[in-house]
Amino acid sequence: MSAPTTIFRRPEALRDAFTHYCPGCTHGIIHRLVAETLDELGLRERTVGIAPVGCSVLCYNYFNCDMQEAAHGRAPALATGVKRVLPDRIVFTYQGDGDLASIGTAEIIHAANRGEKFTTIFVNNAIYGMTGGQMAPTTMPNQVTTTCPRGRDVNTAGWPIPVADVLAQLRTPAYIERVAVHTPRYTVQAKRAIRQAFQYQAENRCYSFVEVLSTCPTNWGKTPNESVQWLEDVMVPYFKLGLKKSPDRPPVD
Amino acid sequence: MPKKLMKGNEALGEAAIVAGAQAYFCYPITPQTEIAEYLAKRMPEVGGVFVQAESELAASQMIFGAAAAGARVFTTSSSPGISLMGEAMSYITAAELPAVFINIMRCGPGLGGILPSQGDYLQAVKGAGHGDYKLLVLAPSTIQEAVDLTIEAFRLADKYRNPVMIIGDGLIGQMMEPVDFESCTKPPRLDCSAWATTGCAGREPHIVKTLFLDPNVLEERNRTLKAKYERMTREEIRFETYCCDPPPDLLFAAYGTTARVVRTAVDHLREEGASVGMFRPISVYPFPDDALRQVAHHPAVRNVLVVEMSMGQMLEDVQSALQGRRPLHFYGRGGGNVPAPEELIDEARKLLGNGHGGKR
Amino acid sequence: MQREVTFAGFGGQGIMTAGKLLALAGMAEGKEVCWIPSYGPEMRGGTAYCTVVVADRLIGSPIVNDPENVFAFNRPSLDKFAPRVRPGGLLVINSSLIDVQSPRHDITQVLVPCNDLANQLKNGRSINIVGLGAFVARSGMVSLEAQRSVLHKEFGRKKGDVLAATLEVFEAGVRAAQGDKETVRA
Ligand SMILES: Cc1ncc(C[n+]2csc(CCOP(=O)(O)OP(=O)(O)O)c2C)c(N)n1
């Protein structure tokens, strides 16, 4: 019998820690994809991550690189500060949809518009997880949350903000893609996009942004399996996956 | 309606409805999110406005707009969110508009934690925003009192055309106690027709603004505000004394939930024969200086012990009220820890010394 | 006169509801009541607990570090709260999930197999109501009549036979506590 070979192990960019994420939550998968990327591109030791306020605030306990904790929504501003004083370092923000698309809208638009050379991983789970299931700007029409108990009414709350598509409208060059991680096939695509985002940053090309559709079984009130199905049936048709903008394809006037 | 067992946050929401609040703008934050969740259901039922804003910054500016349009308005948040509302507080005060802010305080600084705290006292009474402005600040210690003071806050906001703030620690938001809404009445609404921006049909346009480039005009506004605060100091002082007649050897000073813990400690100590009492400010701006002095400067009072869930904030107001004429001591807990009665009893015994009832 | 209990268990065992029902019964008796939840970071996953205070005068401190009574619905709660029971106080243990007792000799310990009793009555989710029945019967913190009338009020409006099923498990808890067989008085 030949010696066992390791075919799967924890990336160096992740710490040996139990996460606090609920069963079936895909935050953990997204962490892993980011960590694998940092390993593969050899970036870990020169990376500074910025944690948001949301369920992933504790991601600094899981990523094995330098990390800062921002105030709610302000991660892109902190990242700008870091990147401007340390331009040869790799900087990323990891943000939820309340953090990035609600309270932090101004910061993300302006960071993207200035073309800050950092990377944003945007976790869109259509709800506020940490505070217990309130409406997010990405909450789906008619989706029930604790602050829209009759379901999201698009006449008063508007339609879910498709952040990747909105940012893609900016003239400033950027890499912007929307992906999902609820099946292995989607996860492979997500990994490629996250790697691409960090690659562009490493080449000092442009701002890079990857929106990842994610589950929140706890606050959706669904089992992990139902959550995967709901994400596929309800979120994917609205939040269209794919490349939204690339520095290799400049806008046509 | 008989008494109802209600969570503090929900009771606060219902109190605002009883007070006739027409519009509520909010952003979720622990430990007060239940107010928003409660009002998401209740406001539509009473024909009121409920909007979850994109941030506290926006929520507080929404109440600015709605107040200037003549509506009875309020918002609620917890510490980090209140910091973001400082701007609106300054503007709303400058524009002389009525509005109510509720802060269910959590521990800080920074993101801190979600457990109870009284660490925003100075922010509330000295000002979260810029410029020469004050809020009238009330601090309940039971859920019934939170309800009563919230309704009162709407009346006072109208009376002074100035924002009023309720500060409660996380426990006030999270506990359940019986509340009675029966004796609550809706305060009459201020006539806003002389200044509200409702459309100028049949009258000269109204302008709500806070920019006054002429120094003399602005100074006049500053004086108007100052006169308001002086009037509040004459008319709105609220406090409670507990076991202060006759004045005690050791006087505790505490507000909010902490005052309840002190009360229990006072009861225990008195059972042992110790001479202790408590002074509890209810209005913390204006602060009841005179009333506190009247008790604390009595010859029988040898020591004053301030207890807070902070590292010493109301302490500054007590200090200035006492003018150094009594030894002042402080016991504070932080990080979301609520002091237990036993801790206060131990602290008191040290100060009471032998022969003053400290048996052990 | 002030009496207190801390109910502690896993999130999802209905601990908070049991406490609320007890507080309502105290209110029905015309007492002052206060229900204090744990709302710290422990809530997700770990232990959930609430303290209920019933008194005949204004309730001071909502923080009670040494409650007169503790009901431990799971092992982590027993480990955390058993040492805090006031000497002479009562510790009720959900013996379906906890196979040990506190080594303390200065308190009364009562074992109630909440899950087993609830399961026997095909009402596995109502272990909190079993516990409530046992606790009220044993502690007398509120009267059984007041507690029953609260259950009628709170569950009477629910559909189907929810009320009957709730009363059934409640009475099973009452009998278990009164049966006294498993009581240890050390
Ligand atoms: C200024 C401020 N406002 C509000 C909050 C409360 N808060 C914490 S996390 C959060 C939203 C989290 O939702 P999201 O960003 O979607 O992340 P998730 O938890 O779903 O991963 C809010 C509103 C805060 N910490 N600071």
Ligand code: SF4
């Ligand atoms: S609350 Fe939702 S987003 Fe947060 S860890 Fe749980 S499942 Fe994930």
